Amino acid sequence: MSRYIPATAEERRRMLEYLGADSMDTLFSGIPEKVRQKNPPRLPDPLSEPEMVRDLRVLAGRNRNADDLPCFLGAGVYDHFIPAAVDSIVSRGEFTTSYTPYQPEVAQGTLQSIFQYQTMVCELTGMEISNASMYDGATAAAEAAVLAASSTKRKKILWGRNVNPQTREVLKTYCWSRNLEFGELPAENGRIDHAALEKMLAGGDTAALVVQSPNFFGNIEDLKTLGEAVHGAGGLFIVSTDLLALGILEAPGKLGADIVVGDGQSVGNPMNFGGPAFGFIAVNKPLMRKMPGRICGQTVDGKGRRTFVLTLQAREQHIRREKATSNICSNQNLCIVAASVYLSLMGPGGLRETGEQILAKTAYTVDQLEKTGKFRRAFNGVPSFRETVLLCDEPVADLNRRLLDAGIIGGYELEPEYPRLKNGWLVAVTENRTKEEIDRLAAVAGGDA
Amino acid sequence: MSRPMETLFEASRAGRVGYALPPLDVPGVDCGEALQGACRENAPRLPEMAEVDVIRHFTGLSRMNYSVDEGFYPLGSCTMKYNPKINEAAARMPGFSRIHPLQPEETVQGALELMYILSDMLAEITGMDAVTLQPAAGAHGEQTGLMMIKAWHESRGDTKRTKIIVPDSAHGTNPASASVTGFDAVEVASDEEGMVDLEALRALMDDTVAGLMLTNPNTLGIFEKHILELTETVHRGGGLVYYDGANANAIMGKARPGDMGFDVLHLNLHKTFSTPHGGGGPGSGAVGVKAELEPFLPAPVIVKKGDRFGLERLKDRPRSIGRVRSFFGNFGVLVRAYTYIRTLGAAGIVEASEMAVLNANYLAKKLSSLYPLAHKGWCMHEFVLNGGPLKHETGVSSLDVAKALIDAGYHPPTVYFPLIVPEALMVEPTETESRETLDRFAEAMEAIAAKARKEGPEAFHDLPVTTPVSRPDETTAARNPILRWQFDENS
Numbered sequence: 030m031s032r033y034i035p036a037t038a039e040e041r042r043r044m045l046e047y048l049g050a051d052s053m054d055t056l057f058s059g060i061p062e063k064v065r066q067k068n069p070p071r072l073p074d075p076l077s078e079p080e081m082v083r084d085l086r087v088l089a090g091r092n093r094n095a096d097d098l099p100c101f102l103g104a105g106v107y108d109h110f111i112p113a114a115v116d117s118i119v120s121r122g123e124f125t126t127s128y129t130p131y132q133p134e135v136a137q138g139t140l141q142s143i144f145q146y147q148t149m150v151c152e153l154t155g156m157e158i159s160n161a162s163m164y165d166g167a168t169a170a171a172e173a174a175v176l177a178a179s180s181t182k183r184k185k186i187l188w189g190r191n192v193n194p195q196t197r198e199v200l201k202t203y204c205w206s207r208n209l210e211f212g213e214l215p216a217e218n219g220r221i222d223h224a225a226l227e228k229m230l231a232g233g234d235t236a237a238l239v240v241q242s243p244n245f246f247g248n249i250e251d252l253k254t255l256g257e258a259v260h261g262a263g264g265l266f267i268v269s270t271d272l273l274a275l276g277i278l279e280a281p282g283k284l285g286a287d288i289v290v291g292d293g294q295s296v297g298n299p300m301n302f303g304g305p306a307f308g309f310i311a312v313n314k315p316l317m318r319k320m321p322g323r324i325c326g327q328t329v330d331g332k333g334r335r336t337f338v339l340t341l342q343a344r345e346q347h348i349r350r351e352k353a354t355s356n357i358c359s360n361q362n363l364c365i366v367a368a369s370v371y372l373s374l375m376g377p378g379g380l381r382e383t384g385e386q387i388l389a390k391t392a393y394t395v396d397q398l399e400k401t402g403k404f405r406r407a408f409n410g411v412p413s414f415r416e417t418v419l420l421c422d423e424p425v426a427d428l429n430r431r432l433l434d435a436g437i438i439g440g441y442e443l444e445p446e447y448p449r450l451k452n453g454w455l456v457a458v459t460e461n462r463t464k465e466e467i468d469r470l471a472a473v474a475g476g477d478a
Numbered sequence: 479m480s481r482p483m484e485t486l487f488e489a490s491r492a493g494r495v496g497y498a499l500p501p502l503d504v505p506g507v508d509c510g511e512a513l514q515g516a517c518r519e520n521a522p523r524l525p526e527m528a529e530v531d532v533i534r535h536f537t538g539l540s541r542m543n544y545s546v547d548e549g550f551y552p553l554g555s556c557t558m559k560y561n562p563k564i565n566e567a568a569a570r571m572p573g574f575s576r577i578h579p580l581q582p583e584e585t586v587q588g589a590l591e592l593m594y595i596l597s598d599m600l601a602e603i604t605g606m607d608a609v610t611l612q613p614a615a616g617a618h619g620e621q622t623g624l625m626m627i628k629a630w631h632e633s634r635g636d637t638k639r640t641k642i643i644v645p646d647s648a649h650g651t652n653p654a655s656a657s658v659t660g661f662d663a664v665e666v667a668s669d670e671e672g673m674v675d676l677e678a679l680r681a682l683m684d685d686t687v688a689g690l691m692l693t694n695p696n697t698l699g700i701f702e703k704h705i706l707e708l709t710e711t712v713h714r715g716g717g718l719v720y721y722d723g724a725n726a727n728a729i730m731g732k733a734r735p736g737d738m739g740f741d742v743l744h745l746n747l748h749k750t751f752s753t754p755h756g757g758g759g760p761g762s763g764a765v766g767v768k769a770e771l772e773p774f775l776p777a778p779v780i781v782k783k784g785d786r787f788g789l790e791r792l793k794d795r796p797r798s799i800g801r802v803r804s805f806f807g808n809f810g811v812l813v814r815a816y817t818y819i820r821t822l823g824a825a826g827i828v829e830a831s832e833m834a835v836l837n838a839n840y841l842a843k844k845l846s847s848l849y850p851l852a853h854k855g856w857c858m859h860e861f862v863l864n865g866g867p868l869k870h871e872t873g874v875s876s877l878d879v880a881k882a883l884i885d886a887g888y889h890p891p892t893v894y895f896p897l898i899v900p901e902a903l904m905v906e907p908t909e910t911e912s913r914e915t916l917d918r919f920a921e922a923m924e925a926i927a928a929k930a931r932k933e934g935p936e937a938f939h940d941l942p943v944t945t946p947v948s949r950p951d952e953t954t955a956a957r958n959p960i961l962r963w964q965f966d967e968n969s
Contacts (some may be wrong), residue, residue, distance in 0.1 A: 061701075064733050072824040133947070134542055198792060202800035304807055338952055357615070
């Protein structure tokens with residue numbers, strides 16, 4: 030008998046007796062005979078907890094993890110430090126085992142957390158309104174594109190080739206399913222090619238331009254100019270960014286963004302093999318009632334006390350059904366609680382210091398690698414954050430294999446996705462990397478170790 | 479429960495810190511120089527707090543939440559079963575939580591194997607041929623499944639199928655998912671028993687229908703007795719049938735959607751497979767398909783070659799609908815679901831559904847003297863009470879009953895859903911509750927009905943009173959939205 034079910038055999042018998050049912054099967058008699066399952070599912074035997082732990086240790090042991098190997102891989106997921114206090118809070122059953130806050134009187138903890146999270150996203154992005162979260166950065170960008178199309182009543186979405194390939198794949202899927210068109214902009218010296226953009230905007234049919242900054246190569250885009258260009262053509266400006274980077278980078282809301290999206294893994298969420306973390310989306314007032322997903326608002330209760338509720342629900346599926354602005358309901362709530370704890374611990378100073386350390390460590394890493402004579406920067410004179418593209422003397426697959434043999438997770442191999450970046454290597458350096466680890470990376474990569 | 483709390487922004491004191499970074503061990507750089515003017519001008523107004531302040535703040539917030547760990551949560555269609563603790567420990571193992579999704583395949587064999595086995599087990603439980611774990615939630619699974627239906631029709635050059643049929647008893651996500659996938663949602667009526675009206679479906683079925691979405695057992699908690707006729711009607715008309723797995727907790731080991739004629743389905747791992755709901759996610763909406771839809775699955779697909787696990791990427795899968803989420807989905811949720819199914823095994827999976835159905839019928843009978851049941855005969859894992867007569871007799875609505883239940887120490891059932899039952903109270907006890915819990919809940923419901931008859935609606939208007947706040951003014955919240963903390967600009 031399962032340890033998760035309290036009812037004893039005797040209790041089950043009595044409950045059946047109370048119901049006047051001969052057996053469990055009687056209760057399932059509503060299932061037509063023809064579809065009734067004859068045999069139990071073929072599944073492995075049940076495991077006791079000690080056996081389960083052993084099984085999990087074997088599987089986990091077949092993965093090499095960033096506790097053991099310094100990780101210079103980024104490309105959308107980053108090995109940032111997470112204080113123990115974060116997991117201490119998100120492990121609390123009151124946060125973990127509660128449902129969506131549809132009964133606000135018994136969910137003020139979750140609701141206030143969402144409200145505070147929304148505020149922090151607004152502060153970081155420079156926007157007026159944030160929702161309660163999206164599945165991830167890629168779907169947030171796709172939903173933003175859909176929002177822009179519905180708001181401008183246009184069908185074409187443009188984005189740079191230097192937007193994260195995972196995000197671009199999701200954008201393509203959503204565009205296909207919503208009957209939207211898209212165009213991809215080439216990059217010039219690692220950033221959006223302005224001349225190509227002007228040309229593509231000339232048709233006057235662009236609903237939105239999606240720009241990532243820092244982009245997939247780590248480079249910071251000239252958001253102000255790009256925003257002016259798309260606004261001049263009557264389209265909306267969608268900026269995909271990173272919450273941790275915004276501790277040090279100018280808020281996209283100050284640079285003309287109409288919608289700001291991105292992935293929030295970098296603030297307080299483990300890498301988790303790519304999930305769960307969360308996506309964020311923020312807009313200004315004109316787009317408020319078109320926003321996808323849940324939004325928490327402040328109000329008062331019958332006694333005038335400050336109270337938080339889910340609001341503007343007339344946009345949502347459980348009220349509007351087929352007329353909803355999106356079908357999203359479950360989002361990534363626990364991950365935004367983690368982000369809120371992280372951001373509260375760090376504060377503006379901690380985020381700033383983290384950003385500065387990343388700048389310094391990235392610069393040091395690039396210097397050390399260049400000194401080996403085997404690497405050079407792919408892009409020159411362009412500011413970047415956390416990630417840099419280096420061109421190597423040897424195929425990146427070979428280089429990464431050598432690094433792995435030396436106990437280092439190397440950077441991302443760009444050439445399969447970007448053939449023009451021959452032997453291109455995207456190296457991520459977070460505040461978690463030490464000088465010693467960076468020196469070892471340079472030594473192995475340079476062939477001295 | 480505690481009192482309303484000050485916000486982080488009120489608690490913040492300039493100069494406090496809750497972190498410590500190691501001293502910088504490489505030469506510093508000038509931010510303005512490095513970023514060439516992309517530097518932030520004004521610092522974000524994030525809270526400034528010491529660690530103890532942060533912990534007390536969030537611990538205080540947590541105490542304002544009701545949770546499964548605290549008590550009974552009979553929220554219909556949400557399957558708020560107990561979430562085993564070993565699942566949490568599993569997801570936190572560094573070998574799962576500290577791995578990067580783009581690491582070389584040979585360094586993540588355990589993660590790929592876990593997902594491969596989980597997909598297999600889910601396929602076996604549901605009778606489908608292949609499963610993707612990429613969708614992040616139930617609605618995302620619906621969207622993914624509908625995209626595959628769309629792609630399947632397109633691949634046959636059949637472009638006039640623009641409609642998805644959805645029962646009037648369906649979850650709101652069904653019509654919304656149809657819309658966001660570019661379909662028109664068309665409603666099919668329920669018959670007087672609460673099942674899909676077969677004749678009405680036949681009348682709707684033509685060559686503009688891409689498919690039917692169905693929850694079975696449906697939202698009244700009853701199994702569609704004409705299920706084979708329903709799926710056959712759609713197939714004969716050239717459509718495909720989608721199974722919304724929100725209610726799959728009723729049928730594990732008892733019936734498989736794959737044997738009922740369904741072509742594609744999603745499962746909510748955060749319902750049926752015990753991963754915690756987290757106050758609104760992260761969930762996982764794994765999608766299963768029959769072989770004919772397998773080529774359309776989102777990429778990448780995890781494959782086994784010999785004793786190694788690898789990935790088939792988008793470029794190797796030309797008919798794939800593409801990617802619906804970054805990487806592999808909510809992997810941490812998948813670890814929990816894997817652990818749950820391995821812990822239970824076949825016997826435990828069947829037992830879970832049996833006890834879910836036994837508990838539901840037991841509680842339904844206990845409550846049937848107070849409220850008419852919306853179903854006849856046995857229910858499956860949940861049931862719907864009709865709160866209409868009580869309201870008619872006493873003026874006390876189902877919302878009032880829900881709020882009174884909060885004061886009695888319970889999370890209320892789902893109210894006002896499904897839409898086809900007036901004043902609906904939808905109750906799903908799940909298998910993890912004991913008989914005493916069900917008995918006490920029934921007593922609380924009796925006491926509330928007695929109070930309604932004796933004291934009338936006025937006695938309910940101010941409920942709940944035991945919570946940090948009482949009923950919020952939702953009208954003001956929507957009319958004059960305050961969606962973020964308002965800083966005092968003068969301070």
